[in-house]
Amino acid sequence: MKIIVKAKPYSKEEKVEKIPQEGFDFLDDKMDMYKVWIKEVPEDGKANEAVIKALAKYFDTAKSNIELIKGATSSEKVFNINI
Secondary structure: EEEEEEOOOOOOEEEEEEEEOOOOOOOOOHHHHHHEEOOOOOOOOOOHHHHHHHHHHHHHHHHHHEEEEOOOOOEEEEEEEEE
């Protein structure tokens, strides 16, 4: 499944929260949207790795089942998760 993630680096705590779909009619795929708060800084891929780790814990799957598809240098990312 593909999801959209809004990454929030520099956070005091790490958590994942699903965002309601209202107001996002522009999404043709109807992908679920999530906010992911992480402690890591957005440099050298540290934030992306932290987001993958947080998503793996949230979806109770291995990190190898999560692939960053789009947004490696952006706070808005698209992931594919094989569950």
